[in-house]
Amino acid sequence: MPGQTLYDKLWAAHVVREQEDGTCLIYIDRHLVHEVTSPQAFSGLRLAGRKPWRAGANVAVVDHNVPTIDRAHGIADPVARVQVQTLDRNCRQFGILEFGMSDPRQGIVHVIGPEQGLVLPGMTVVCGDSHTSTLGALGAFAQGIGTSEVEHVLATQCLLQRKAKNMRVEYFGVMPRGVTAKDLVLAWIGRIGTAGATGHTVEFCGEPVVGLSLEGRMTMCNMAIEAGARAGLVAVDEKTIEYVRGRPFAPAGALWERAAQEWRRLRTDDDAVFDRTVRLDVGAVAPQVTWGTSPEMVLPIDACVPDPAQEPDPIRRQGIIRALAYMGLTPGTALSDISIDKVFIGSCTNARIEDLRAAAEVVHGRRVASRVKLAMVVPGSGLVKSEAEREGLDRIFRDAGFEWREPGCSMCLAMNADRLEPRERCAATSNRNFEGRQGQGGRTHLVSPAMAAAAAIAGHFVDIRTFT
Amino acid sequence: MRVFSQVTGIVAPLDRANVDTDAIIPKQFLKSVERTGFGPNLFDEWRYLDRGEPGQDARGRTENKDFLLNRAPYREATILLARDNFGCGSSREHAPWALLDFGFRAVIAPSFADIFYSNSLKNGLLPVVLPTSQVDALFDACGRELGFQVTVDLQAQTVGPVSGAHFAFSVDPFRRQCLLQGLDDIDLTLQYKEDILAYERRRRVAAPWLFQ
Numbered sequence: 001m002p003g004q005t006l007y008d009k010l011w012a013a014h015v016v017r018e019q020e021d022g023t024c025l026i027y028i029d030r031h032l033v034h035e036v037t038s039p040q041a042f043s044g045l046r047l048a049g050r051k052p053w054r055a056g057a058n059v060a061v062v063d064h065n066v067p068t069i070d071r072a073h074g075i076a077d078p079v080a081r082v083q084v085q086t087l088d089r090n091c092r093q094f095g096i097l098e099f100g101m102s103d104p105r106q107g108i109v110h111v112i113g114p115e116q117g118l119v120l121p122g123m124t125v126v127c128g129d130s131h132t133s134t135l136g137a138l139g140a141f142a143q144g145i146g147t148s149e150v151e152h153v154l155a156t157q158c159l160l161q162r163k164a165k166n167m168r169v170e171y172f173g174v175m176p177r178g179v180t181a182k183d184l185v186l187a188w189i190g191r192i193g194t195a196g197a198t199g200h201t202v203e204f205c206g207e208p209v210v211g212l213s214l215e216g217r218m219t220m221c222n223m224a225i226e227a228g229a230r231a232g233l234v235a236v237d238e239k240t241i242e243y244v245r246g247r248p249f250a251p252a253g254a255l256w257e258r259a260a261q262e263w264r265r266l267r268t269d270d271d272a273v274f275d276r277t278v279r280l281d282v283g284a285v286a287p288q289v290t291w292g293t294s295p296e297m298v299l300p301i302d303a304c305v306p307d308p309a310q311e312p313d314p315i316r317r318q319g320i321i322r323a324l325a326y327m328g329l330t331p332g333t334a335l336s337d338i339s340i341d342k343v344f345i346g347s348c349t350n351a352r353i354e355d356l357r358a359a360a361e362v363v364h365g366r367r368v369a370s371r372v373k374l375a376m377v378v379p380g381s382g383l384v385k386s387e388a389e390r391e392g393l394d395r396i397f398r399d400a401g402f403e404w405r406e407p408g409c410s411m412c413l414a415m416n417a418d419r420l421e422p423r424e425r426c427a428a429t430s431n432r433n434f435e436g437r438q439g440q441g442g443r444t445h446l447v448s449p450a451m452a453a454a455a456a457i458a459g460h461f462v463d464i465r466t467f468t
Numbered sequence: 469m470r471v472f473s474q475v476t477g478i479v480a481p482l483d484r485a486n487v488d489t490d491a492i493i494p495k496q497f498l499k500s501v502e503r504t505g506f507g508p509n510l511f512d513e514w515r516y517l518d519r520g521e522p523g524q525d526a527r528g529r530t531e532n533k534d535f536l537l538n539r540a541p542y543r544e545a546t547i548l549l550a551r552d553n554f555g556c557g558s559s560r561e562h563a564p565w566a567l568l569d570f571g572f573r574a575v576i577a578p579s580f581a582d583i584f585y586s587n588s589l590k591n592g593l594l595p596v597v598l599p600t601s602q603v604d605a606l607f608d609a610c611g612r613e614l615g616f617q618v619t620v621d622l623q624a625q626t627v628g629p630v631s632g633a634h635f636a637f638s639v640d641p642f643r644r645q646c647l648l649q650g651l652d653d654i655d656l657t658l659q660y661k662e663d664i665l666a667y668e669r670r671r672r673v674a675a676p677w678l679f680q
Binding site for chain 2: 048080149158
């Protein structure tokens, strides 16, 4: 019998019961909850007279709807306020731990999960949010679910599903200067497409991935969903264990030693078989910029906007034509000639401390270009924000003309007041460049934190490898 | 859950690949704490020329006359036809809720994003996967005949015009049974309460740190 992949191992350890047709009941160790996808689930629970199966397995936080300025005045938008208050009330009623808007630990759900030690290697983790895949960076099987499943997990601590296939994404070669985890994952999505990993759980591996910090690995797993993957994973190593050590909700003492020993086994066996393998030479990866309205519409910074006439497939050609019209771009334009109106450094993809350090290093001692109407930094959590302030990063950003905001999802999906106006063009460190994602008519280009920072200074996209 | 057995209706041909859930129902409408009322804002940014806000009366808004669902007879369509990777992006279940609230009961496409597919099945919105060539044939039929209708039959697992050739599709047998009978997942799972408790007892011994 061949060996097991990391996903096989995580899956096998959580099967409560398997039906004859292969549908499994799998146990969920951690359920993270936020205000947008949970109210209808709690209502359903109440309507059926049910209670959470294990209240302690759930942790909630407000992130999507919270303002990033003037928090002392509460939430101005009455509809958003009701949704946040609804989560507060549901958590009180059902005995669920919540980090409310004024809690210093509040932040983006996928940032605070690992930060607090609420997500541990070997866990099954769910959240009513597609970017739950972020948490696979710790060697946990983490997936996004819909509201019906949120209710199902609340009521039963389980999920009904079939096992996905295994995909290995193996990076090799030497990481060039200026290339980051964001570029590695965008290059992969560009290669296989936004549906390329549908039906698969993806394990990112190879020396360049091992060389990344846990935060870089989170950036990669975060965007696994943008290729359609069920989940993203990175094997546990000593870096993972050191990352988890001492976190508030991580085990301690004798239990820590036992857990860490167990976690060291969370890796794919040498003789395991994957359904599909994709190999990428990082030496050939340049800093990436998306030009269209899907994350697969991505190119290296030294490329030009593509010409739809060169695309043989008629459906794809139509897609390119529509994307260029929406983005207001002309075929053949150098990506480095595209000017920007706004800059957003934030989101569950790139708002951790290392991301802010990388951006600050570029910004240090410079000024945001006069044509840029707004450049904002939205830290991923209250603790990221206070650490950045301790290091003086906030001063670097403010001195350059950036706005320094309170933590939340902010302009990644623009549910709060932070958004693009029609036709405004934004360099964003987030994860989706869909039509309207950052505001109706807004034009999003996805880049790494350093590339976003450099674009803010130059007023247009620039190659970070030669930016001085 | 809402039962699905058979639906006959007008097919709306939305000739796009990678239709994402942000397009299906934009973020500002996700502030609602209800499951209903999303129909008027389905495809909001494609359907209207002004910016939609939650709670506003759709009757006073400016429609985009070019958009498919603003044209007769597609306002009455109950089956949506689309291209690859329908429902990609965000996990928002508001997407199937909005499609159902508008009046759609089934979506036909060559492929769907996983989370959207699963969310749809749990709400009685039937996602039908057909090979690209058959989807092409349905698009052609929509082009030839205004108001082209098909019957989607989950019992027989076929889709096709009232008279003419039908295409076979398949849905996971367990999910099919749930849809045909309108079964509630939570009730089904709670039948195995003892299995869950037994699992928890084993795990508490093997990995006690998970239960701190």
